[in-house]
Amino acid sequence: MRTDRSNWxxxxxxxxxxxxxxxxxxxxxxxxxxxxxxxxxxxPFALSPETLVLRSFAxxxxxxxxxxxxxxxxxxxxxxxxxxxxxxxxxxxxxxLLLVGLAKAIANWVLSGLPIIILAIPxxxxxxIDTFSLSILLLSLTLGSATISLxxxxxGALSVGLRSAGMLVIVLALPFFIxxxxxxAVATSNSQTGLIPEAELYFLAGLLVLTVTLTxxxxxxxxxxxxx
Amino acid sequence: MAAFLxxxxxxxxxxxxxxxxxxxxxxxxxxxxxxxxxxxxxxRRHIVTRDNEK
Amino acid sequence: MFKFFYHYSSLRxxxxxxxxxxxxxxxxxxxxxxxxxxxxxxxxxxxxxQGDSFRIxxxxxxxxxMSLLVYMAMGLSAVSVLVWRVKLAEITLSAIAPIGATxxxxxxxxxxxxxxxxxxxxxxxxxxxTSELVLLxxxxxxxxxxxxxxxxxxxxxxxxxxxxxxxxxIPIVHYSVEWWNTLHQGPTVSKFDSxxxxxxxxxxxxxxxxxxxxxxxxxxxxxxRSAILVYDKETQxxxxxITSSKREQI
Numbered sequence: 001m002r003t004d005r006s007n008w009x010x011x012x013x014x015x016x017x018x019x020x021x022x023x024x025x026x027x028x029x030x031x032x033x034x035x036x037x038x039x040x041x042x043x044p045f046a047l048s049p050e051t052l053v054l055r056s057f058a059x060x061x062x063x064x065x066x067x068x069x070x071x072x073x074x075x076x077x078x079x080x081x082x083x084x085x086x087x088x089x090x091x092x093x094x095x096x097l098l099l100v101g102l103a104k105a106i107a108n109w110v111l112s113g114l115p116i117i118i119l120a121i122p123x124x125x126x127x128x129i130d131t132f133s134l135s136i137l138l139l140s141l142t143l144g145s146a147t148i149s150l151x152x153x154x155x156g157a158l159s160v161g162l163r164s165a166g167m168l169v170i171v172l173a174l175p176f177f178i179x180x181x182x183x184x185a186v187a188t189s190n191s192q193t194g195l196i197p198e199a200e201l202y203f204l205a206g207l208l209v210l211t212v213t214l215t216x217x218x219x220x221x222x223x224x225x226x227x228x
Numbered sequence: 229m230a231a232f233l234x235x236x237x238x239x240x241x242x243x244x245x246x247x248x249x250x251x252x253x254x255x256x257x258x259x260x261x262x263x264x265x266x267x268x269x270x271x272r273r274h275i276v277t278r279d280n281e282k
Numbered sequence: 283m284f285k286f287f288y289h290y291s292s293l294r295x296x297x298x299x300x301x302x303x304x305x306x307x308x309x310x311x312x313x314x315x316x317x318x319x320x321x322x323x324x325x326x327x328x329x330x331x332q333g334d335s336f337r338i339x340x341x342x343x344x345x346x347x348m349s350l351l352v353y354m355a356m357g358l359s360a361v362s363v364l365v366w367r368v369k370l371a372e373i374t375l376s377a378i379a380p381i382g383a384t385x386x387x388x389x390x391x392x393x394x395x396x397x398x399x400x401x402x403x404x405x406x407x408x409x410x411x412t413s414e415l416v417l418l419x420x421x422x423x424x425x426x427x428x429x430x431x432x433x434x435x436x437x438x439x440x441x442x443x444x445x446x447x448x449x450x451x452i453p454i455v456h457y458s459v460e461w462w463n464t465l466h467q468g469p470t471v472s473k474f475d476s477x478x479x480x481x482x483x484x485x486x487x488x489x490x491x492x493x494x495x496x497x498x499x500x501x502x503x504x505x506x507r508s509a510i511l512v513y514d515k516e517t518q519x520x521x522x523x524i525t526s527s528k529r530e531q532i
Contacts, residue, residue, distance in 0.1 A: 168427070222443050241335050241396065246341055248391050249342075257501060
């Protein structure tokens with residue numbers, strides 16, 4: 001029976017492996033970031049450059065952009081490992097697949113969620129958000145993006161190696177992101193009217209806890225299924 | 229009869245609802261039947277050729 | 283009880299058992315649907331407020347109920363696939379997903395058409411319609427995943443996982459949308475309240491629902507039986523069946 005200490009070690013090793021691999025070897029690092037910024041700046045062009053108008057939509061707008069940018073990064077989670085055979089090796093090595101699933105989700109969050117949260121600061125300010133709402137936005141984004149990474153990892157595991165896996169993952173996952181979007185966007189817009197969005201943030205936190213508990217099982221099951 | 233067809237003025241809504249619902253249910257039935265026949269044809273060919281190979 | 287399930291979850295036994303059932307099911311279905319249509323369109327009295335437009339209820343509500351029923355059946359199949367690896371459950375899951383999507387689509391379209399005379403708009407972003415829309419995406423997602431994976435057994439397992447993720451998420455989506463609606467309460471909210479539905483109006487609704495259930499069972503049995511023959515194509519009983527009887531239909 002593995003000790004807790006060695007489980008944490010394994011998790012850390014797996015996360016570090018994924019993060020460093022992407023950091024060193026691919027341009028995939030930049031895609032979520034660029035997509036997030038690009039989608040966000042499309043809205044002023046489409047709607048209006050007036051700060052007053054933009055401010056009223058800013059929360060939902062940034063949330064949609066964040067959602068889409070994170071979805072884009074889900075395709076490649078398992079792709080390289082699957083095609084290089086590394087995934088099979090990991091499964092055969094007897095490492096707990098729960099840890100693998102969790103590690104992939106954490107790596108995805110570090111590589112796409114975290115940059116998005118950081119970039120949200122200048123983008124939100126450019127849309128005219130006040131500092132209090134910005135803090136609520138960032139908090140909701142932190143909780144929500146972690147949930148998105150977890151759910152996205154499960155669905156990414158389900159479609160690894162399939163044709164058009166990228167689009168498939170996005171299409172399958174987006175309906176499940178709707179509650180996160182609702183509560184994140186409403187939290188931000190409510191805070192803009194001076195309320196403290198406790199309920200929304202609690203719900204996001206609760207959703208995160210539920211997701212952390214359940215999705216690693218789904219991801220492990222998916223990996224085992226896809227590898228036959 | 230006229231009253232039945234006009235549905236108190238809501239004819240367009242009521243009849244289109246019924247038409248669409250039963251329409252897609254019939255379409256599903258037809259699709260299922262055709263798929264069944266396709267499977268059957270495939271199976272016959274598959275089994276006959278395998279038996280001939282033996 | 284367990285023996286019953288164990289015996290009939292064998293593909294061969296299920297195939298022959300369902301063959302005997304089909305004529306009964308089809309006869310009862312046809313009788314019920316005619317009776318229900320008569321009840322829905324003719325004998326049920328027109329509504330006091332909505333007039334004859336309320337008759338849409340007789341296709342809308344059964345469709346919606348069936349879309350949820352099939353969703354639950356899919357969930358049960360998914361559990362059977364993942365926990366006990368029952369082959370029949372794999373086949374059932376793949377077979378009923380399109381049926382569920384059909385009912386969901388019918389519910390959405392008829393609900394939208396009914397909305398026009400009732401609420402004045404073709405669409406309302408209320409909890410029920412929006413959740414039903416998300417349910418349609420779940421069905422489509424399961425169908426898409428099944429089609430994307432070539433190996434039938436792996437595909438069924440993957441679809442089962444997706445289905446169970448959906449089962450957990452659909453109530454969450456429903457709750458979130460309901461909550462979101464209470465925040466953004468529009469000015470023209472008219473909830474469809476039927477405090478106590480008249481018995482003459484209720485009976486066609488119930489019979490129509492049973493008719494739709496029979497339709498579901500008949501179509502899914504048809505699809506399942508067809509898939510059973512393909513799944514078990516290497517076995518002797520299928521070979522005998524195909525070559526000997528010159529069947530024209532499944």
